[in-house]
Amino acid sequence: MSKRKLEWDKLLGLGTRDALRQALQHSAVPTLAQIQPITERAASLEPAMEEFRLGVVHSYTSDLLDPWLSLAGALEGLDVKTYHAPYGLNLEEARAGSDLVTHAPDITLMLLRREDLHPALVRPVVGLTPGEQAALSSQLLDQLFAIINAFRTHRVGHLVVTILPQQAGPALGVYDPQSERSEAAWWSALKAEIGRRLRVAVEAALFLDLDDVMAQVGRDGFFDPRLWYSALFPFAPAAAREVSRRVVGLGAALKFPKAKVIALDVDNTLWGGIVGEDGFDGIALGHEYPGNAYLAFQRRLLDFQQRGFILVLCSKNNSADVQQVLNTHPHQVLKPEHFAAMRINWDPKTDNLVALAEELNLGLDSFIFVDDSDYECALVRRELPQVEVVQTPARPVEVPYCLDQVSRLELISLTAEDLRKTEMYAQERVRRELRKNADESGGGLNGYLASLEMVMTVGIDEPAPLKRLAQMTQKTNQFNLTTRRYDEQQMRRMIDAPNWMVAHFSLKDAFGDSGIVGLALFDLSEPAVAELDTFLMSCRVIGRKAESAFLNALLKRLAAAGVREVLADYLPTPKNGLVTNFLTDHGFAVGADGRFRRNLNATPPLPDSTYPIVIDVTRVEAPGIRIGEMV
């Protein structure tokens, strides 16, 4: 994409990091001399920067990325502290006490080249038969995963693996796609296999595809042969900027609160013009300019929904005007069922965002607010600083891409629950309506809960949902007794350890399946005393007594296995006030040391029938439970 010239004077006057990022997204690459003042400007903005520790393991020069990493960091509000390992693919760093491990990185970036992974790759792959190519792939993968696993066994943060694209086009030139020995086809298949193995077998690791960076900036914009042959640094400025932006973006996605919700304005965001003024037929939405740009943005929003983000509407309009477009406009892509909640009224948007957060039971810090209005953006930034604000660009052609560089919309992992999230929230909307009806007809909460026909499935020490279990410790802030964060590696160790019990539950009801929504971690190192390290639940199942039924089922297991006392903590945070009384409400008493204890002899678990939930006991009783080993 060709870019407009950097509007230098304007740039340094911008007052938010979001505005700076957007201006740079559509501008030419800054020069090295310009980077420093932009970095300083971005670093000086609110909120104050957080530290982001990066380790770089590399088989080509990486130090020249530093100014770009600092720039990308400052634009995200991250102070990047980089450690470059000694040059070369150095497995010396993959050991306890190495400089890399001592640096305690949040992310370790691996900058590899194809030929690091197999000596045969200095010769053309197309010289091999398809069978030989497959054998080469297999050896290459073994080598790559040996390297990855060597690092993964140490505390080096999330591993981000890259392989430098080829500087030259395929060996067979334009004929390559037709050849049965196609280099591009071989490489694509290999990348897919790298992705698959990372997904199923390696925790906390991501393949960052530099081919996509090259697709974005173009091969000529990616490589600077002068730098490559004279200093073994491959990246021209456009590539250095984009690689750094993506790496730091993953850092932002890891370090900042997880985004969950995209709250959208409608006028001049989902379509051009103002429906209340220009009318149903007057808004720009369709196959001609500028309506085609808004159409493209609506399609792009569906991509974000596939990543697991929930779409909601927050608009100042007459509700009927907007509903008419959503329901009947021939070019409207996003229909009412795509939105988990809506606020279309004349109240202040800040009130509506607060109401949406309450309705969805999600924190405001999980919201990304998209609006074209200077006034609304400034109001939300000032009144609700925890909400990330993205101002819809004034130029329609920039609108479809306005969320593409929002780092918190990048996924580090993707679970089955993520894919179904909007559907689950839509079910929740129906449940709320039912609840309202039950209240009005006098059936009350119990009548309502019984009508849900809930079934809870409890799993213990099951490795399959590992990603989801780790993700819940990362994301859950409100219903969380201790807010201890665990990555996938740590979770795997607890699942495997005989002295830990890792229990989760999912909940089905008349409307659908919530997926895995609760997690409890018990430390069973002490005989007869179990320590509740973590107890958390997704807010989307709050208010259904699931947390009580889950805890009770687990205490029954523990009591049967000889545990006499359960020790627990409540560690208050600004967000978990919801569970202040959870332990005392469930038979725990606070001691002089501030810790909570429940004696299972004096206060035994209750019968299952106490709760309006059928508990799938077959899973609780399933083999593989290790509780027995500790008595």
Next chain:
Amino acid sequence: MDLFATIQQVIATTLKVPPDKITRETSEKDLAAWDSIAHVNLMMVLEQTFDLFIEVEDFVKLTSVAAIVEYLREQGRA
């Protein structure tokens, strides 16, 4: 700003050294910070500052203030 002053500032900023460390006689041997990686950065900044394309053959020659001044004169940038 005269040519030397501009070059002095470019080198000082790129190598992160005080400008007074850079004289008309300075060469890469005089400054520890002027290593091979910093040199590549310096070439990029000179390109951008003077709107040039520096051939890689010239990278290895432009290792002193005097050589840079001479080169920029040849390129008509002074």
